[in-house]
Amino acid sequence: MALTATGIGAISLVCVPTIEQDTAIAFYESLGFEKRTDTPFGGGYRWVEVYPPGGTTGIALASPPDGDITPMQTGITLTTDDIDSTHAAMKALGVDVDADVARLGGPVPPMFWFRDPTGHTLMVVEQS
Incomplete structure (x- = not known):
C-alpha cells in the first residue's frame, strides 16, 4: 500500500x-x-x-x-453502476431521496442525494 x-x-x-x-x-x-x-x-x-x-x-x-445533532451535508458519496435503478429502489424503500436524478452533463456523473433518519444528506453517483 x-x-x-x-x-x-x-x-x-x-x-x-x-x-x-x-x-x-x-x-x-x-x-x-x-x-x-x-x-x-x-x-x-x-x-x-x-x-x-x-x-x-x-x-x-x-x-x-x-446528545445534540444538527443534520448536515455529510460529503459522503456512494457509487452505483446504475443510478436510475438505485434511485428507484431507494424510492421504493421509502428513503427520502431527491425527486429526480441530477444530470449535469460533461464530466459530472449522474447523481442524487438522500437523507438518513437523522436528516444527514449523502450522495449517490453513477460510476462508469
Missing part, C-alpha cells in the same frame, strides 16, 4: 453522528449495508460501523457525547 508523506494509506471510516443508533442501523441495512461492528464502550455508548458489502470504507454511526 502506498502511503502519504505522513504515513496515511487509506480512508477506513467516516463518522456520522447518530442518536438513534438502532434506527440508523436498520436504515443502512435496508440499503444493503452490513453491520460489522457494534461494541459498547464507556458511559453507555456504542461504537457501530456499517459497510457496503465487500466495501473497505465504512460509516461509523456514533452517538455524540452531548
Whole structure:
C-alpha cells in the first residue's frame, strides 16, 4: 500500500453522528449495508460501523457525547453502476431521496442525494 508523506494509506471510516443508533442501523441495512461492528464502550455508548458489502470504507454511526445533532451535508458519496435503478429502489424503500436524478452533463456523473433518519444528506453517483 502506498502511503502519504505522513504515513496515511487509506480512508477506513467516516463518522456520522447518530442518536438513534438502532434506527440508523436498520436504515443502512435496508440499503444493503452490513453491520460489522457494534461494541459498547464507556458511559453507555456504542461504537457501530456499517459497510457496503465487500466495501473497505465504512460509516461509523456514533452517538455524540452531548446528545445534540444538527443534520448536515455529510460529503459522503456512494457509487452505483446504475443510478436510475438505485434511485428507484431507494424510492421504493421509502428513503427520502431527491425527486429526480441530477444530470449535469460533461464530466459530472449522474447523481442524487438522500437523507438518513437523522436528516444527514449523502450522495449517490453513477460510476462508469
